[in-house]
Amino acid sequence: MDLEHLAGRALGTVVFPVERGKLRELARALHDEDPVWWDEDAARAAGFDGVPAPPTATVLAAHWTPGALIGRPLELGLDVARLLHGEAAWSELRPIRAGDVLKADAEVEGVTRREGRRGGTMTLLVICTRFANQRGEQVAVLRDTWVQTAAVAP
Amino acid sequence: MNPVPAQPVALAAGDALPVRTFGPLTRSDFARYAGAGGDFNPIHHDEPFARAAGVPTVFGMGLLHAGMLGIQLARWVGPDHVRDFAVRFTGQVWPGDTLTFSGTVDAVDPDGVATLTLLVVRQDGGVVLRATASAQAA
Incomplete structure (x- = not known):
């Protein structure tokens, strides 16, 4: 065609x-178990102003497409x-x-x-x-x- | 593992991403990524579909090993300091494969923007992903 x-x-x-739950699921699927990727306290302790998204996190849009x-x-x-x-x-x-x-x-x-x-x-x-x-x-x-x-x- | 940096880190030409080897990958890894990333292309989870499409078995979605490389890049340079991340899928990842993730800094410009080249390679030497990235360095 x-x-x-x-x-x-x-x-x-x-x-x-x-969502933190989807970020947690994504980090687990990517085999990185660091709570900085889903836990507010861990992210703040690491110096972030919130839970940071990894570089490919825009894939989460797929769940809504x-x-x-x-x-x-x-x-x-x-x-x-x-x-x-x-x-x-x-x-x-x-x-x-x-x-x-x-x-x-x-x-x-x-x-x-x-x-x-x-x-x-x-x-x-x-x-x-x-x-x-x-x-x-x-x-x-x-x-x-x-x-x-x-x-x-x- | 090093802590995920919130601030830019020092980078210089020739610096290497801490090499990580992961595997063997299983069909469960593909299923877990399908749920997390929303990729339900049947070629990644449905054996009869995959065989009918002419491949021996299901294979991993590119965004699984691209995502693994991306999160390792973020762990190195800081998630807030990755500027560009571009991946090209050059080979399939089969159940049982073990992948090695690597990367190097090619150059750092006067504004402190580092350009990087990254690779994901199978245990047989086959390159399954080539990537370029840029990141703001300290």
Whole structure:
């Protein structure tokens, strides 16, 4: 399917809370058991003004996005059986703290096609998500590259 | 483990991230990350789906080892001082794999912004993730 017409499409906004419970679950999944990542007292004892979020914490937006993490690429027509996450790039503009409420605005930034190494055509879809906090400050920009691998010849 | 720094830390070209090796990774690690990070792509947890898609078994989501690298970077330079973190997934992580996380400071500019290169490598030497980052140093 030709997806190039999707470039520039707005994908909507989700508003979500940065919850300590989800931060605790994320830190455990990332195998870092330091309570600074979820406990207010531990974070303050370490010199923070609140519980700090690790660099990839914007993934928590997925819990509030229709279809979760892969909802948007699938909604745009990518094939789940050929879908891979190719790249992710964060610009971290301001600290994120537990208790923040983030607004995430996403859009399709670009769609490119490339010849696959074993024939067929790969599609690369870049989704840009801009995150702002409850004070209206930009806190992060994330660019995800989703890859639809070339169809395997029958 | 060192305490997570709230203030910028001193960084110089050639400095190395404390190397961490983790593994062997299990399907439970993938399931735990799916719940934490909201990644329910079936190729990461559904064996029949994965085989039908042409891979031998489920494999780990990139944001699992990217997240592990990111939190180690934050533990080194301070979570409030990471400026950019960009990862490219270059190989799959299979159940049973053991991963080594490493990184070095390439340069520090006159404003104290350090640029870094980071890698995640499997036990067989295969590079599964290449990353670049920048951080404000003391």
